[in-house]
Amino acid sequence: MPLQKTITNKEENAGHKQAIRRENEQQILNAAERVFAEFGFKGSTTAKIAQEAKIPKANLHYYFPTKEKLYRRVIEDICDSWLHSADLFDQSNDPREALTGYIHAKMDLSRQRPLGSRIWANEMIRGAQFTSDYIGKNVKEWLESRIIVIDKWINEEKIARVDPRSLMYMIWATTQHYADFNAQIEILNDNKSLTDEEFETAKSQVTEIILRGVGL
Template sequence: MGTQDVSGKNGQKTAIREENERAILEAAEEVFAEYGFSGATTSRIARRAGIPKANLHYYFATKEALYRRVIDNIFTVWLEAASSLNESDHPRQALAAYIQAKMDLSRSRPLGSKVWANEIIQGAPVIQDYLENTLREWTASREAMIRRWVDEGKIAPVNPRYLLYMIWATTQHYADFGHQIATLNDGRALTDAQWEEAKKNVTEIILRGIGISA
């Protein structure tokens, strides 16, 4: 993830730079999530961050450089959640933990999910290398793990790939389509209780769906 060095002589960012970059990245995630890369404008991001546009371009030379930093952050968070799907547990615990982690991520960081969705819809012009390397390797290793579960008779015979897609699709839907879900919920976002119920339903249907009785 090549980011140019902007640190001073002592090799660290100033407090001012730290704070301003943080504010810009926060505003940028909002705007990129809502409008996509092409639809987002640097002036809109600057306005939302509360600084002049020229100041934004002092910290991030181009819109694309800013976008890459946003994407990098999102991918890091995605990988953290991904690590919860690990070998050590039994299928039920492992998958339940992963679904929970992904659902929690959709609630705590819906903007990241939306930026990701926009990027994929556009054909992943920026993160194609992540898809072809990090994501591909992660997916292959998890597919192998799930296939082992199938071979050992621990879960029903499903194609691991399509199970993973179902988990991704369902959990991310609660972030990407949050507005539609809220509209169908009398215009209000899901309450904590509703969210828990959604998590429970999603987990139960998927686990039962692969032959693990809840």
């Protein structure tokens, strides 16, 4: 029972068989996220993912029959966390507060979960083969409703007259840059990863420039 050993065995558990399954799946999904983020879909091997998850390859294929199904599942999970962070946009009616909160949330996500961002970037570079449906529905819907909000701010003369779409793309691009291009940033930072302090500076600078950029 090699796998069960790694599980936080809380006292005497009842028939938590599904719990075991969930734990194992999570183990695999975590490993898959790491490997897919580094090597992309085609470049990743199920053997490597199994090795990272510390289970035999055949066992991985028991939980996820094909590499594609595993990949789709990883992508789905990432999408969920994206959409969740997107909600931060709605925490206030005040543009300054809403934008600040959203930018901060996206920056924090880049720092805390860079792998997801990288897998997403990989997907987009490849033409969004597995994600076009999701984008066409969820992301598009979210974006369009937020565009309405921004347009309202413009009409109320709370912010400058900017194209909401271009603004959102700028926020996405800039915040995700700190995850996707982390390697480049590190090299340019004398081969040292950003300290928490440096990252906070970046965060406030990004916020400041964008806020001023929309006239706040």
